[in-house]
Amino acid sequence: MLDAIASIPYLGTLLTYVLPFLLVLSVVVAVHEYGHYVVARWRGVHSEVFSVGFGPELFGWNDKRGTRWRIAAIPLGGYVRFRGDADEASSTVDEAALTELTPEERARSFPAASLWSRTLIVAAGPIFNFVLAAFIFSAMAFGRGLPGDAPVVGSAPQTSQAWEAGLRPGDRLISYDGRPLESFSQFMNALDSVDSTPKPLVLIRDGAEMEIPFAYVRTPRVTGVSPGSPAAEAGLRKGDVILALNGEPVASFDELSLRTGALGAAPIQVEVARGDGRLTFTITPEIREIRLPSGELQTRSLIGLRNDEFFGASAGFERMGLAESAVHGVKETGMILSLTLQHLGDLVRGRGDLDTISGPVGIAEVSGQAARMGLDTVIRLMAIVSASIGLLNLFPIPILDGGRLVFYAIEGILGRPLSIRAQEIGAGVGVALMLMLMAFATFNDLTRIFS
Structure with missing residues (x-):
């Protein structure tokens, strides 16, 4: 069905990529901001605006508490603006607005809240993202079960x-x-x-x-070629049978993988059987770092061929009890956070690949692919994105929740908030860092798509 829709010009792209992307990101953002909102209500702080998205309002409404709920035109985030905030990030105080408030109204402003209350309100967004991820993983384990590992x-x-x-x-x-x-x-x-x-x-x-x-031996038959890979660019196709590599016969697909993985970046000659004929292609492998099960990184030469002549376990699912499902959800979320931190640590140490950094375009691409695989995959992607965005927001960058928590920690140590000027400088640095990161991630996404 989705393949048919995807063939419709413009509309196909909208339905297969944009809509799944909007679904995933909007839910994750709404849950994040709702965390800020609901804890603010608990701590007696009034929320003036709850927005999913930035920019011009598409539609909205006011609730009985005086909060404006809105859907905005740019679906790349969201915010809750509390009473007394000068901007959507709550990075500075609107002193002029505060002077016009009654004492009762001022008491319910964000700047008037205690340090503990502000800390809870800010931390609630990422925490709600982690809770959403754990809930999704738990619900999937409880409702459908986990793929079984029985020897069948x-x-x-x-x-x-x-x-x-x-x-x-x-x-x-x-x-x-x-x-x-x-x-x-x-x-x-x-x-x-x-x-x-x-x-x-x-x-x-x-x-x-x-x-x-x-004996486990896969025939050297190509059942798939990764788009944009060295093999695809050289002209290999699904159905080709690999006969020889640099003149040496190839007995199995796994032998092909091992030999190409150790050849480096030098061009290789691949002889294939296609139909009744034989063809020879020159392929220049792509060098990638692969993480082994032990956690170590290994440099491999990849050409982008797949062989799915594989036998697999029974596709049945093992149902889990409520308590087991809850534990599984927490463990799965923790694993995603651990892998993300590990990957970021590799990038900082110069051991990772900067090309793996992705942004909204990449999320849209993955969302479209997930939609083709089914609703379960989209929901699982939502959990992964939620956990990742929650972690990202805890980074100590001004304008992010983590940066504000750092400011509050300094306030707790000094016994007073940082000066308005210092907070403004921090906010400016944070905006610059995020814009550079967004530009770099988008560049990576577009380069990968159009290369």
């Missing part, structure tokens, strides 16, 4: 070596090479993708136990 074959394409070796969907694996199997991932870890010597695999099929010799 879920897929074995007839074009794969797994099928030829005798594996069939539904087979329950008992042991491999004499070692008992308790999970499918344990079986995968036991396989050697290069050694083609068959080893005994014991399984149960239709209630009967049987043993087959099994």
Whole structure:
């Protein structure tokens, strides 16, 4: 359905990329700002405006408390403007407006709130983002369950070596090479993708136990070429069979991956079979740093070929109880935050790839891809974006929540707020940093899309 919509000029782009992007970002922003708003109400601070988006108002309404709820034209953020704020970021105080307020109204302004109240109000936005992410992960685990890891074959394409070796969907694996199997991932870890010597695999099929010799070897057939990759630019296509690499025969797709991964950036000659003919392509690999399961970074040469002649675990889901789901949601959110911090740490130490920094265009692209994969994927993306935006807002950059929390920490130490001038300078530095980061991220996104 989405593929058909995507083919419609302009409208297809709107529906497949822009709308999923607006859904994901708007929900994340609204939850973030609602965190500020609801804690401000709890602490007795009046909110004058609650805005999803910046710029001109598209539509809005006033509630009975006098708060203006609005949807604005630029959907790249949002804000809550409290009584006494001079700007949307609450970075400075509107002294002139405060002098016109009654004592009762002034008491409900943001500047009049205690240091503790202001700290809670500002911290609530990122905290609500983390809560949203954990809630989504928990709800998905409770409602649908998690992909099972039972040692049961879920897929074995007839074009794969797994099928030829005798594996069939539904087979329950008992042991491999004499070692008992308790999970499918344990079986995968036991396989050697290069050694083609068959080893005994014991399984149960239709209630009967049987043993087959099994070796994990994927044929060197291309089932997918990544758009914009070196292989795509060279002209390789889905269906090509890799015959040789730099004149040396290739026996399996995994052998191809290992050999190209160690060749560096020098151009390589790839011979393929296409139809009834043979073709030779020159491919210049792309150098990337790949994080291993151990956490170490390894430099690899990638050309952008895929082989999905793979056998996988049963696609069933294991349901979880309410308590287990809640724990899973918290752990999943924590893992995303940990990986994000780890990646940022690599960038700071010069070990990461700056090209991976992405912005709104990148989020829109990923949102469109997620929409094609289904609503579950969009909702999961929403959780990931929510956790990431919550973390970003805690960075100690003026105009972000983290920068304001730093100001409050200084105020607590000094016993007085920083001067208006110091806060204005900090806000200006923060705006400049965020604009530069946004420009760099957008440049990366556009370069990747149009390269």
